[in-house]
Amino acid sequence: MRxxxxxxxxxxxxxxxRLDALQFTHHPGAAAGLPTSTAIPxxxxxxxxxxxxxxxxxxxxxxxxxxxxxxxxxxxxxxxELEMPFEGEWPAVVSQAVPWVGSATLENRAGELARAALxxxxxxxxxxxxxxxxxxxxxxxxxxxxxxxxxxxxAKELLASHSREIAQLVRAESLPLxxxxxxxxxxxxxxxxxxxLLVVGWNGAFVYGNGEVSSTTVLLLEYANTQLLEFRYxxxxxxxxxxxxxxxxxxxxxxxxxxxxxxxxxxxxxIRLDVMELTExxxxxxxxxxxxxxxxxxxxxxxxxxxxxxxxxxxxxxxTAGELYRFMVEQFNQTRSFILELAVVIILMIDLFFLxxxx
Numbered sequence: 001m002r003x004x005x006x007x008x009x010x011x012x013x014x015x016x017x018r019l020d021a022l023q024f025t026h027h028p029g030a031a032a033g034l035p036t037s038t039a040i041p042x043x044x045x046x047x048x049x050x051x052x053x054x055x056x057x058x059x060x061x062x063x064x065x066x067x068x069x070x071x072x073x074x075x076x077x078x079x080x081e082l083e084m085p086f087e088g089e090w091p092a093v094v095s096q097a098v099p100w101v102g103s104a105t106l107e108n109r110a111g112e113l114a115r116a117a118l119x120x121x122x123x124x125x126x127x128x129x130x131x132x133x134x135x136x137x138x139x140x141x142x143x144x145x146x147x148x149x150x151x152x153x154x155a156k157e158l159l160a161s162h163s164r165e166i167a168q169l170v171r172a173e174s175l176p177l178x179x180x181x182x183x184x185x186x187x188x189x190x191x192x193x194x195x196x197l198l199v200v201g202w203n204g205a206f207v208y209g210n211g212e213v214s215s216t217t218v219l220l221l222e223y224a225n226t227q228l229l230e231f232r233y234x235x236x237x238x239x240x241x242x243x244x245x246x247x248x249x250x251x252x253x254x255x256x257x258x259x260x261x262x263x264x265x266x267x268x269x270x271i272r273l274d275v276m277e278l279t280e281x282x283x284x285x286x287x288x289x290x291x292x293x294x295x296x297x298x299x300x301x302x303x304x305x306x307x308x309x310x311x312x313x314x315x316x317x318x319x320t321a322g323e324l325y326r327f328m329v330e331q332f333n334q335t336r337s338f339i340l341e342l343a344v345v346i347i348l349m350i351d352l353f354f355l356x357x358x359x
Contacts, residue, residue: 003142005084005097006218009110010225012133012233013118014076014125015278019051021124022072044216044294045287048074055113057082060105070117075282076126077226078117080110090165093140094174101138101172101204133236135229137203137305139218140169143210144195155197158208159186170201188304192293200304216294223286224301230282231310234275238317241271245324265328272321279314 050071057066064084071079086096100106114132118125145153159166167177167185177185189199196209198217205221207214245268288295302308 001089001093001142001145002085002087003093003140005086005100006139006141007082007084007100007106007110008137008139008222008225009080009082009107009114010135010137010222010229011078011080011114012076012129012229013078013114014128016076016126017051017072017074017078017121018124018126019048019072019074022051022053022121047285047287050074050079053117055080055117057109057113060109062105066109068113070113071222072121072124073226073285075226075230075278075285077229078114079222079226080113080117081222082106082110090162094165094168097140097169098172098174102136107136133229133233135225135232137205137221137225138172139205139207139221141207141214141218143208143214145208152195154194155189155191155208156194158197159189166199166206169206170199170204172204188300190297190300192297198297198301200301202305205301213293217297220294220298221301224298224305224307227282227285227302227307228305228310231279231307231314234279234314235310235317237271238275238314238321241268242317242320242324245321245328249328265325268321268328269325272318272325275314276318279311 050073053070053072055068055070057068059065067083069081071081073079084100086093088096118128122128145158147153147157153161163186164176164182167182168174170185171177171181185201186199188201189197191197192213193209193211196211196213196217197206198208198214199206200221207217207221209217245264248264286298288298
């Protein structure tokens with residue numbers, strides 16, 4: 001059988017990327033990462049499809065040839081996609097694919113390509129980051145496997161005959177998994193037709209089929225990982241922000257500290273509103289226009305890679321930030337009211353002093 005190992009290296013590189021400022025021969029999002037012969041299904045809609053750029057990849061030191069693409073998402077994510085063809089029987093495919101997962105060689109090559117891509121697109125970056133947060137994911141994609149009579153194997157037949165090998169590929173394990181672990185891995189599978197299949201894990205997936213479903217599945221897997229990366233970044237940002245606020249509130253500074261509360265509260269609320277706006281932008285980057293198969297597929301993928309978990313963490317910290325903002329404003333208002341009342345009392349005492357002195 002023949003197929004492709006597809007490695008996704010995603011980097012959080014900037015607050016945003018102005019896609020219209022990128023200078024490519026490809027129109028931004030012309031194919032949204034899909035083969036040019038395959039259109040995006042009409043019931044999927046990207047608000048701002050990623051800009052896609054083909055990149056040249058020199059052969060690896062071990063001789064493997066790679067094909068590469070750089071994809072720019074408008075919410076600040078750069079994806080370096082590397083493809084490596086393979087051919088062979090199941091044991092050979094497992095032994096060929098697994099060593100490349102987490103390979104330092106591929107990571108270094110992807111990092112070099114990412115730096116080169118950003119050097120070409122520096123003018124399009126909005127508030128670029130010095131330190132990049134990264135997320136990796138890989139896919140084993142097989143268009144077709146022929147049965148003993150020359151007919152394509154169905155998803156049911158494939159799971160019945162090669163479930164152990166599929167589980168190994170999804171988990172990137174060189175040794176066979178236990179029966180219980182295989183069952184746990186294979187629970188996360190979904191098919192639309194008899195000849196397509198997705199088995200998804202938290203760091204890798206097995207994609208079978210050569211039609212619209214499989215190509216769109218690859219696109220949704222990539223998009224889910226960009227979401228995961230974004231929410232990881234916002235979670236870390238909110239954690240640092242809340243830690244700073246807690247430390248500032250613990251410091252004793254008397255009235256001076258109280259008068260600094262409005263500035264700190266305003267900064268906290270500004271960042272909170274910015275994060276809310278950005279997370280909403282990520283949430284709405286893709287829309288499913290009806291209750292279709294791809295909506296269920298995306299729900300399975302997002303849950304498996306951990307998008308809802310990080311989304312909940314971000315929401316919790318946004319709520320905490322809102323409560324802290326209200327607390328800081330109330331503290332300042334109480335301090336200001338106390339000072340105003342004290343000033344009124346002092347003025348009244350002065351008036352009484354001069355009144356009785358005059359008598």
